[in-house]
Amino acid sequence: MLTEASPLPPLSSLPLRPGDPPRSAWGRWGKDDQLGTLNYLTDELVQKAILGEVKTGQRVGLNLPLDLINPPLLGRSAFEKKIINKAPRVINDDVISFNTQSSSQWDSFRHFAFQKEGQFYNGAMQGEIHGSGSDYSNPVNGLDAWAKKGIAGRGILVDYADYADRNGIKYDKTKAHQISVDVVKTILAETKTEVHIGDILFLRTGFVQGYLTLDQSEREAMKMERQWPGMMQSQTTTEWLWESQFAAVAADNPAFECGPHADPAWHLHPILLAGWGTPIGELFDLEGLSRMCKKTGRYSFFVSSAPLNYSGAVASPPNAIAFF
Structure with missing residues (x-):
C-alpha cells in the first residue's frame, strides 16, 4: 500500500499495468483493494484534520432531503414513504423506498465502468456484480x-456559484x-485555501440553488435532461x-x-470511479456550507460521512x- 510520501507517477504513465x-x-x-483513494484517509491524516479544522464546534449538514428532487433525475425511481399506525398501541413505524441516487449520494466503484472494456475498478466485470x-x-x-470506517477527513469548498455572482458571470x-x-x-487562491493530499473536494456549482427556484412543471421538464x-x-x-490526490x-x-x-475523451466518471477508485459525490447540499464558509472566512473544514x-x-x- 502506498503512503502519503510515496511518489505519484505522472498521469502520462497510466495505465500502470500493460493491457489495463x-x-x-x-x-x-x-x-484486491476496495477503497481506492480513500486509502489516503489514514488514522494519522484524520487526526490531523480534526485538530487542524475543528475550532468552534459549528456543524453543517450536507444532505438534501431524500424527497427533494421530484421527480428524480435521469428516470430514476421516486421516493416513497409509508407511516404505519401500530394501533391499538399508540406507536408508529415507517417504511421508505428510494433509488440511492435520487438525492445526495456517493457513487461506488460498481456504479460506472469503462464502457468500451466493460470493466469496473481493478478489473471487476458486470457478471461478478450480477x-x-x-x-x-x-x-x-x-x-x-467504505462503511466499515466511514469517510472522514479534511474538506475544502470551491464555491464557484458565489465566485460567479461576485464577478458578474451569468449562467x-x-x-x-x-x-x-x-x-x-483562482477561487482557491482568493480564499487562501491550500490543497492537501487526501483532501475531499467539494464544488458548489449552484445547481441546487437553481433547482430550488423551479416550479413543479419546470422540474418535470428537466427530469430526463443531461444538462x-x-x-x-x-x-x-x-x-x-x-496530481492533487484527492480522497474523494x-x-x-x-x-x-x-x-x-x-470533451468525451476525458469523461471523468470512468476515470475517477473505474480508473482510480475515487468516490464521486453528487447532489450534495452545499448551500449552508457556502454560508458558513463566508461567515467564518474559512473554506476548509473537517467532514464525516x-x-x-x-x-x-x-x-x-x-x-x-x-x-468547523
Missing part, C-alpha cells in the same frame, strides 16, 4: 467496504456550464485531479462534471456533516 484501460491506476493500492440470476452475494466494489444554474481548472485555482454546470472535462482537469470529490450537481461533456452499510451497495446517501 487508458488512464487507469489499477494495482496502485493492491490488486452473478447468476438474482444472486447479488458478491460485494466487489460495493460501498460496504443558468440548471443548464450546461463548464467550470475550468484555471477558475478553480448541468460542473467541472469541464479535459486533459488539464484530469491532470489536476490526479463531490458537488451539488448530478455528476460533479458538467453535462453534456465538454457514514454511507449505508449493506452488501454490494451501488450508491448511498452520504449522511455527511461538515465541522
Whole structure:
C-alpha cells in the first residue's frame, strides 16, 4: 500500500499495468483493494484534520432531503414513504423506498465502468456484480467496504456559484456550464485555501440553488435532461485531479462534471470511479456550507460521512456533516 510520501507517477504513465484501460491506476493500492483513494484517509491524516479544522464546534449538514428532487433525475425511481399506525398501541413505524441516487449520494466503484472494456475498478466485470440470476452475494466494489470506517477527513469548498455572482458571470444554474481548472485555482487562491493530499473536494456549482427556484412543471421538464454546470472535462482537469490526490470529490450537481461533456475523451466518471477508485459525490447540499464558509472566512473544514452499510451497495446517501 502506498503512503502519503510515496511518489505519484505522472498521469502520462497510466495505465500502470500493460493491457489495463487508458488512464487507469489499477494495482496502485493492491490488486484486491476496495477503497481506492480513500486509502489516503489514514488514522494519522484524520487526526490531523480534526485538530487542524475543528475550532468552534459549528456543524453543517450536507444532505438534501431524500424527497427533494421530484421527480428524480435521469428516470430514476421516486421516493416513497409509508407511516404505519401500530394501533391499538399508540406507536408508529415507517417504511421508505428510494433509488440511492435520487438525492445526495456517493457513487461506488460498481456504479460506472469503462464502457468500451466493460470493466469496473481493478478489473471487476458486470457478471461478478450480477452473478447468476438474482444472486447479488458478491460485494466487489460495493460501498460496504467504505462503511466499515466511514469517510472522514479534511474538506475544502470551491464555491464557484458565489465566485460567479461576485464577478458578474451569468449562467443558468440548471443548464450546461463548464467550470475550468484555471477558475478553480483562482477561487482557491482568493480564499487562501491550500490543497492537501487526501483532501475531499467539494464544488458548489449552484445547481441546487437553481433547482430550488423551479416550479413543479419546470422540474418535470428537466427530469430526463443531461444538462448541468460542473467541472469541464479535459486533459488539464484530469491532470489536476490526479496530481492533487484527492480522497474523494463531490458537488451539488448530478455528476460533479458538467453535462453534456465538454470533451468525451476525458469523461471523468470512468476515470475517477473505474480508473482510480475515487468516490464521486453528487447532489450534495452545499448551500449552508457556502454560508458558513463566508461567515467564518474559512473554506476548509473537517467532514464525516457514514454511507449505508449493506452488501454490494451501488450508491448511498452520504449522511455527511461538515465541522468547523
